[in-house]
Amino acid sequence: EPFFTTKGVGKGTGLGLSMVHGMAEQLGGRLALDSRLGKGTTVEIWLPAAGSAAAAEPVQLPVEPKAEVELTARPLTVLAVDDDALVLMNTTALLEDLGHRVIEASSAREALALLEGDDAVDLLITDHAMPQMTGAQLIAEVGQRWPKLPVILATGYADLPAGAGVGVLRLNKPFWQADLEKAVAAAMVRRATAAAA
Incomplete structure (x- = not known):
């Protein structure tokens, strides 16, 4: 769904957790939140550990279909x-x-x-x-x-x-x-x- 925020202009975008969640997922991990009334909130970021064997092997990323527009070749x-x-x-x-x-x-x-x-x-x-x-x-x-x-x-x-x-x-x-x-x-x-x- 399209993102929206209830915060007023100049009061922040409300994107903080979304950015952290996206970063964790992009790195192959996850964000976990546990909130309990009267006890507080715990935020955990889980990221995969790279062992020596994993570091030695190249990671094969999925190939995305070619974009409809050519990506910018020169620095802007x-x-x-x-x-x-x-x-x-x-x-x-x-x-x-x-x-x-x-x-x-x-x-x-x-x-x-x-x-x-x-x-x-x-x-x-x-x-x-x-x-x-x-x-x-x-x-x-x-x-x-x-x-x-x-x-x-x-x-x-x-x-x-x-x-x-x-x-x-x-x-x-x-x-x-x-x-x-x-x-x-x-x-x-x-x-x-x-x-x-």
């Missing part, structure tokens, strides 16, 4: 915007792991200031629910001032206000690195198509 300069420091750090790490250079902004206003000072940004990835200026408002401003800059709206909200992010690529939180990689590739294909038109 990506402006990542999120008011949640943990989510921003995770997005940055995923992008850097894909070979991209990342500029971080913790608000839409900071992102606009960075765009004014750096014309080498290839892509903007922004959260939606941020205080003072939402991701949708940032996208509208960027569309007026830098119309050729491709944008990805990364959000945990199932529904956005009417007109918000119309025609913008959307990446649902929480996302895997493969989802992020496909969204980046799709954004760059859109930019190339628009430039050729």
